[in-house]
Amino acid sequence: MKTYSKIIIAVLILVTGLVIVGCKNNNSEKEEYDRSVYENIKKDGVIEVGYINYPPGFIVDPNSNEFSGIFQEVIEEIARRNDLKINYKEPVSWATMIQDVELGRVDLIANPVWATDARKKSADFTQPVYYSPIGVYVREDDTRFDDDYSAINNSEVRIAAVQGEINNEIGEKDFPNANLDPFTDDVDVSQLFLEIKLGRKDVTFAEPMFAYDYIEKNPNTIKNIGKANPIRNYPNSFMIKKGETGLLNFLNTEIDAIVKDGTVEKILSKYVPFDGAVILVTDSLAIEKQ
Structure with missing residues (x-):
């Protein structure tokens, strides 16, 4: 009987210890969670x-x-x-x-x-x-929008854009009357500059960093008319x-x-x-x- 009682007491002590340890761990985790980043x-x-x-x-x-x-x-x-x-x-x-x-x-x-x-x-x-400024890119000899971006908002003006990109967002938001037929999202931004160079599109909007490589390889083809007045910043x-x-x-x-x-x-x-x-x-x- 004494042995049985000792076993019960030992089990109770073990369970109590586990509960205490568990509470400490939970409190520790809670303290970690409660602390700010x-x-x-x-x-x-x-x-x-x-x-x-x-x-x-x-x-x-x-x-x-x-x-x-x-x-x-x-x-x-x-x-x-x-x-x-x-x-x-x-x-x-x-x-x-x-x-x-x-x-x-x-x-x-x-x-x-x-x-x-x-x-x-x-x-x-x-x-x-x-x-990060967003430039306005047109053909080198195009002066239509130099002094007035609102002139882009015309059904005869074709915006080069890619679905989901900032150029498409700007086209939709700022120039709803322009001709906007975006490429699928697997098209590289360099294709937009090429479209303008070839006369198939009139304008696009891009970070100057992205246009830099294209202009270096294709000088005197496109220009940024938004250097002093970026359309986004x-x-x-x-x-x-x-x-x-x-x-x-x-x-x-x-x-x-x-x-x-x-x-x-x-x-x-x-x-x-x-x-x-x-x-x-x-x-x-x-x-x-x-």
């Missing part, structure tokens, strides 16, 4: 980032798998100044990146993300590191989970510092091939247009 970064000393290969903002070398690019250098500089490390946790996609920060798989997206009005509904964005920012105020304030303070001390401009000079490809946040043209 920024508090976890400070505790662990590591920023967990997701990334998309998006030159020159974020570059993944296909051979060595090493990272470089404008935003990669910016986040590394922020980490260096604050004794933090960057863990390039996983590649993400444009389709899943908001979900990746929402679910806590990563702390931030380390490549430039345009802070569009639609994205702002689901995620928070830092202040811009730089702006998108802020390039780090994207984080919505509501993470601590992390947002930290990143904004650091970005402001490296903009003011010239670090961002030095980084940009390594990756930007010509003036006007991007717009510095200190430039007079640094006005958001969406």
